[in-house]
Amino acid sequence: MDMDIATTRQDVSGVVQVQPTQGDSSAKSPAKPGVSIVLEDKAQLRANPPKARSEGLNFWYGTNQALKNINLTIPERQVTALIGPSGCGKSTFLRCFNRMHDLQPDTRYEGAIQLRPDDINLVGKEVDPIEVRMRIGMVFQKPNPFPKSVFENVAYGLRLRGIGNKTELAERVERALRAAAIWDEVKDRLNDSALALSGGQMQRLCIARALATEPEILLFDEPTSALDPIATAKIEELISELRETVTILIVTHNMQQAARVSDFTAFMYLGELVEVDATSKIFTNPAKKATEDYITGRYG
Amino acid sequence: MAAAEQTTLEEIRRGLSWRKQLDKVFVAIGLALLFGCLAVLAILFFDLLRDGASRFGWDFFTNFPSRKAERAGILSAWVGTSLIMFVTALVALPVGVAAAIYLEEYAPKNWFTNIIEINVTNLAGVPSIVYGLLALGLFVYAFNFGQSVLSAGLTLALLILPIVIVATRESLRAVPKAIREAAYGLGATRWEVTKDHVLPYSTGGILTGLILGLSRAIGETAPIITIGALSFIAFLPPAPISGEFPFLNFEWLTSEFTAMPIQMFNWVSRPDQAFQANAAAAGAILLGMTLLMNAIAIWIRYRFRKKINW
Amino acid sequence: MNQASSPRNTRAFASLRYRKTRDRIVELVLLAAGLVAVFTTVAIVVILVYESSAFFEHVSIKEFLTDTMWTPLFADARYGILPLVSGTLTVTGVALLVAIPVGTLIAIYLSEFAAHRLREMVKPVLELLGAVPTVVFGYFALLMVTPQLQKIWPDLPGFNMLSAGLVIGLMIVPYVASIAEDAMRAVPRYMREGSYAMGATRLQTALRVVVPGAFSGIAAAYILGISRAVGETMVVAIAAGMMPNLTFNPTEPAATITAFIVQVSLGDLPHDSIGYQSIFAAGLVLMVMTLVLNVIGFFLTRRFREAY
Numbered sequence: 001m002d003m004d005i006a007t008t009r010q011d012v013s014g015v016v017q018v019q020p021t022q023g024d025s026s027a028k029s030p031a032k033p034g035v036s037i038v039l040e041d042k043a044q045l046r047a048n049p050p051k052a053r054s055e056g057l058n059f060w061y062g063t064n065q066a067l068k069n070i071n072l073t074i075p076e077r078q079v080t081a082l083i084g085p086s087g088c089g090k091s092t093f094l095r096c097f098n099r100m101h102d103l104q105p106d107t108r109y110e111g112a113i114q115l116r117p118d119d120i121n122l123v124g125k126e127v128d129p130i131e132v133r134m135r136i137g138m139v140f141q142k143p144n145p146f147p148k149s150v151f152e153n154v155a156y157g158l159r160l161r162g163i164g165n166k167t168e169l170a171e172r173v174e175r176a177l178r179a180a181a182i183w184d185e186v187k188d189r190l191n192d193s194a195l196a197l198s199g200g201q202m203q204r205l206c207i208a209r210a211l212a213t214e215p216e217i218l219l220f221d222e223p224t225s226a227l228d229p230i231a232t233a234k235i236e237e238l239i240s241e242l243r244e245t246v247t248i249l250i251v252t253h254n255m256q257q258a259a260r261v262s263d264f265t266a267f268m269y270l271g272e273l274v275e276v277d278a279t280s281k282i283f284t285n286p287a288k289k290a291t292e293d294y295i296t297g298r299y300g
Numbered sequence: 301m302a303a304a305e306q307t308t309l310e311e312i313r314r315g316l317s318w319r320k321q322l323d324k325v326f327v328a329i330g331l332a333l334l335f336g337c338l339a340v341l342a343i344l345f346f347d348l349l350r351d352g353a354s355r356f357g358w359d360f361f362t363n364f365p366s367r368k369a370e371r372a373g374i375l376s377a378w379v380g381t382s383l384i385m386f387v388t389a390l391v392a393l394p395v396g397v398a399a400a401i402y403l404e405e406y407a408p409k410n411w412f413t414n415i416i417e418i419n420v421t422n423l424a425g426v427p428s429i430v431y432g433l434l435a436l437g438l439f440v441y442a443f444n445f446g447q448s449v450l451s452a453g454l455t456l457a458l459l460i461l462p463i464v465i466v467a468t469r470e471s472l473r474a475v476p477k478a479i480r481e482a483a484y485g486l487g488a489t490r491w492e493v494t495k496d497h498v499l500p501y502s503t504g505g506i507l508t509g510l511i512l513g514l515s516r517a518i519g520e521t522a523p524i525i526t527i528g529a530l531s532f533i534a535f536l537p538p539a540p541i542s543g544e545f546p547f548l549n550f551e552w553l554t555s556e557f558t559a560m561p562i563q564m565f566n567w568v569s570r571p572d573q574a575f576q577a578n579a580a581a582a583g584a585i586l587l588g589m590t591l592l593m594n595a596i597a598i599w600i601r602y603r604f605r606k607k608i609n610w
Numbered sequence: 611m612n613q614a615s616s617p618r619n620t621r622a623f624a625s626l627r628y629r630k631t632r633d634r635i636v637e638l639v640l641l642a643a644g645l646v647a648v649f650t651t652v653a654i655v656v657i658l659v660y661e662s663s664a665f666f667e668h669v670s671i672k673e674f675l676t677d678t679m680w681t682p683l684f685a686d687a688r689y690g691i692l693p694l695v696s697g698t699l700t701v702t703g704v705a706l707l708v709a710i711p712v713g714t715l716i717a718i719y720l721s722e723f724a725a726h727r728l729r730e731m732v733k734p735v736l737e738l739l740g741a742v743p744t745v746v747f748g749y750f751a752l753l754m755v756t757p758q759l760q761k762i763w764p765d766l767p768g769f770n771m772l773s774a775g776l777v778i779g780l781m782i783v784p785y786v787a788s789i790a791e792d793a794m795r796a797v798p799r800y801m802r803e804g805s806y807a808m809g810a811t812r813l814q815t816a817l818r819v820v821v822p823g824a825f826s827g828i829a830a831a832y833i834l835g836i837s838r839a840v841g842e843t844m845v846v847a848i849a850a851g852m853m854p855n856l857t858f859n860p861t862e863p864a865a866t867i868t869a870f871i872v873q874v875s876l877g878d879l880p881h882d883s884i885g886y887q888s889i890f891a892a893g894l895v896l897m898v899m900t901l902v903l904n905v906i907g908f909f910l911t912r913r914f915r916e917a918y
Contacts, residue, residue, distance in 0.1 A: 098485060100481070100484070100485070103481075103484060105408060105409055128626075128630070130487055130488075130489055130626065130629075130630065131487075131626060133484060133485060133486065133487040133488075134486075134487030134626070135487075137485070137486070138485040140478065140481060140482065140485070142478060144476075144478035144479060144481065144482040145482075146479060146482065146483070146497060147479075147501065156483070156486060156488075156496070157486040157487065160486060160487060160488055160492060160629075161487075161625070162625040206482070209482075209486070210485070210486070213486065213487070316809075319811045319813070319814065320811060322811070322813055323811045323812055323813045326718075326719070326723070326812075326813045327719070327723050329715060329719075330715055330716065330718065330719025330720075330723060330724075331719070333712050333715055333716050333719070334716050334719060334720075334732065337712065337716070337780065337783055338735065340780065341739060341780070344750045344754060347754060348746070348749065348750075351753075394643075395643050395646055396643075398639065398640045398642075398643030398644075399640070399643040399644040399646060399647065401640050402637075402640035402641055402643060402644040403644060406637055406640060406641075407644070415648060416644045416645070416647055416648055419647040419648045419650070419651045420647045421908065422651060422901075422904060422908075423647060423650060423651060425834070425837055425900065425904040425907075426654070426841075426897070426900065427840070427841025427842075427843070427868065427896060427897075427900055428841070428843065429841070429843045429868050429871055429872070429893070429896070430654060430658075430841075430893055430896065430897055430900075431654075432871070432875070433654075433657065433658065433871070433889065433890060433893045434650070434653055434654045434657055436875075437657035437660070437661060437890070438653055438657060441881060458646075458650050461646070461647065461650070462647075465647075489629050489630060489632075489633040490633055490637075491632065491633045491636045491637075492629065492633075512741075515741055516741065518743070519741075519742070519743025519744065519745065519746070520743075521743070521744065521745045521843070521844050522843040522844060522868070522871075522872065525872055525875050525876065526871065526872070526875045527875075528875065561743055561745045561844075564745050564746075564749070565745050565748070565844065565847075565848065568745075568748060568749050568752060568753070568848055569848065576753060579749060579753075580749065583743075583745070583746045583749050586743055586745070586746060587742060587743065587746055590741055590742060590743060591738060591741075591742075594737075594738055594741050598734065
């Protein structure tokens with residue numbers, strides 16, 4: 001798999017016109033496609049309707065407002081990256097998508113995250129967080145496989161959904177492990193403890209575990225920050241492949257990773273969305289000065 | 301100039317040597333007290349063994365209490381203790397673990413939860429004889445369980461409940477947050493997270509807590525006296541398993557009973573010197589059981605800690 | 611719901627309602643278990659107050675608190691709690707004379723002086739000592755300590771508060787030492803380092819920096835030790851005798867509150883007699899004493915934890 005994804009796209013796309021319509025507009029704007037891309041090479045045109053859209057999303061930890069009026073479209077089957085300095089709210093925003101904040105006391109959402117195609121509000125009070133988590137998957141920063149066998153790790157999400165049939169489980173587990181590019185390494189070790197794997201393997205196992213339940217969006221929370229460069233490279237490669245089948249939202253503090261892996265990048269600062277654009281454009285010609293300062297390393 | 305410096309240095313050294321002497325004296329005192337206490341206790345225990353030595357034998361375990369000291373044994377006492385411990389464990393384990401799971405995994409941080417936690421802490425400090433009074437009023441009379449094995453078992457279960465709860469909470473806490481997050485992330489409900497991922501890895505700690513609780517319960521005399529355990533019981537409660545339908549009966553629960561610490565107390569309290577040996581033997585056995593159970597609990601705790609490296 | 615759901619997904623979401631209902635039922639069951647602790651406390655209070663109020667219908671509170679004789683089982687019954695209280699206080703006092711100095715010094719030694727390995731070996735042993743049944747300590751007091759004391763003071767009666775107090779003191783030394791040592795070890799390193807850097811010896815640092823720094827924790831250890839001593843039953847029931855005796859002289863026999871309750875329980879009193887009710891009145895006094903001590907101990911512990 002070709003590693004130079006960003007350059008390839010840049011070569012072919014040539015002229016890329018981007019009309020960002022969020023980040024600086026007023027709160028609850030009516031539904032408009034967030035980002036439209038006009039490409040010269042129509043062969044490269046991918047249908048990227050929105051999969052999810054955050055509209056006027058605000059979030060509080062107690063009295064501390066961590067997210068301020070975020071309006072962002074997540075296109076379907078693309079990789080969208082969230083970058084920004086520490087404390088800018090990117091992980092907080094990510095965790096709104098699968099309601100992980102509900103596990104802490106004293107948290108509050110305002111606004112909406114609309115999920116297509118059925119337009120339910122992921123952060124709505126009337127929506128059950130457990131249901132949300134069954135449709136949206138997550139991979140965490142530090143690999144956290146269960147202290148069970150490789151097979152049982154991947155099968156757990158399926159068992160939760162009532163799938164007990166051995167053949168079906170075996171088939172879906174294998175499919176997930178293949179999709180996570182780890183099948184060959186573990187196919188003879190399915191019943192061995194997952195904790196015996198290396199860090200990179202554990203993380204790919206966690207990806208397989210999340211994929212097994214066929215989520216509609218897959219969230220990655222700094223998935224490679226605890227891994228060595230070789231494992232990191234494998235996972236970045238995997239993420240690029242996965243975009244064919246699932247919408248991906250990835251938080252990373254490593255800008256180069258965002259540049260390598262994502263189609264769209266959103267820059268956040270102090271709880272606000274500053275700018276979002278196609279990755280190629282945002283890293284070469286950002287519209288806002290704040291973005292440019294961050295990207296060029298003026299502040300971390 | 302040099303002379304003045306010399307004197308100051310000398311003064312420092314003299315003061316220092318005096319302070320260092322004090323230090324050494326303190327170490328000596330500390331060690332003496334520490335090993336003094338341990339030595340006194342060791343002497344007491346060995347004397348106990350020696351005093352009771354004449355009674356050790358198969359007969360001691362299989363005889364009922366008797367007016368003749370040489371023939372008095374602890375059969376009814378250790379059977380009674382075993383039955384009571386069985387009831388105690390059966391009640392304290394589920395209630396204690398369930399309460400601990402609630403407090404650790406489910407309870408929101410509000411005043412109501414605080415009340416429960418305060419109560420648990422408070423109950424740990426209530427004198428055991430007050431538990432006896434509670435049992436007398438509640439189990440023996442109000443619920444009408446009578447002066448029975450059931451009452452005793454329930455009382456001791458309440459007594460050791462704080463121990464089981466605290467030990468269980470600690471072992472639940474030892475499961476890393478990341479595992480819970482992973483399970484929630486897959487869409488598991490709170491109970492599924494608890495039963496599939498938290499409880500399986502807490503069994504070591506829970507077992508330790510239960511055994512420590514039972515080792516405390518086994519030596520508790522005051523609450524059982526208050527309920528009315530008699531000490532001249534020359535019979536055993538009816539056996540739970542019989543040869544005829546329905547094969548299992550529960551009469552033993554409502555039977556009168558005695559227990560090891562009661563028997564020892566009774567023998568110690570007699571003016572007749574001959575019974576002192578019996579008391580010593582019973583005491584040695586009781587002590588041995590307690591120490592053994594503690595040792596098992598500590599070993600289990602050690603083994604389970606090494607098992608999983610998160 | 612999800613319009614584009616495959617049959618698989620529908621099955622998953624159908625069972626979701628079952629899973630959530632199960633979750634809710636489980637939560638209620640667990641809550642009930644948690645409430646058992648609250649129920650126990652309430653039951654203790656209710657029973658003590660209920661039976662005591664029956665008692666106080668026959669005996670005025672004034673008489674209860676001020677009369678100097680406690681003879682509820684006699685024909686000419688007197689109901690003054692003071693002899694029982696004096697017995698409890700005397701025994702506790704003797705116990706503290708042993709436990710506080712010895713426990714504190716051992717705690718200082720273990721926390722500030724002992725080598726790591728020694729401490730690791732000693733702590734489990736101390737824990738084990740706390741687990742010895744109190745009836746065994748009662749045996750020690752009556753049949754080993756008293757005879758030895760009688761060699762020094764031949765006039766010492768067979769039942770006396772001194773033996774009982776000394777043994778209780780020895781019994782709670784591990785308890786006091788353990789809590790005090792934990793408190794001292796929690797004093798942060800930088801405080802000690804400040805003292806050592808000025809050339810202080812270990813003893814000076816321990817006495818001038820660590821002990822004051824751990825003060826609330828050490829005080830909590832003492833208070834909780836007192837509470838243990840006050841509630842102790844078997845040692846006094848066996849070794850101190852059961853004759854109520856209004857005195858603070860430890861060489862005499864006396865009854866404590868706890869011993870009295872045992873004495874009545876050994877007998878056979880009808881359920882509604884005043885003798886039966888008197889043990890609940892005595893128990894109420896005991897409960898109040900230990901509750902006050904435990905609450906003070908709890909606040910001291912919390913203040914100590916918050917400080918660091």
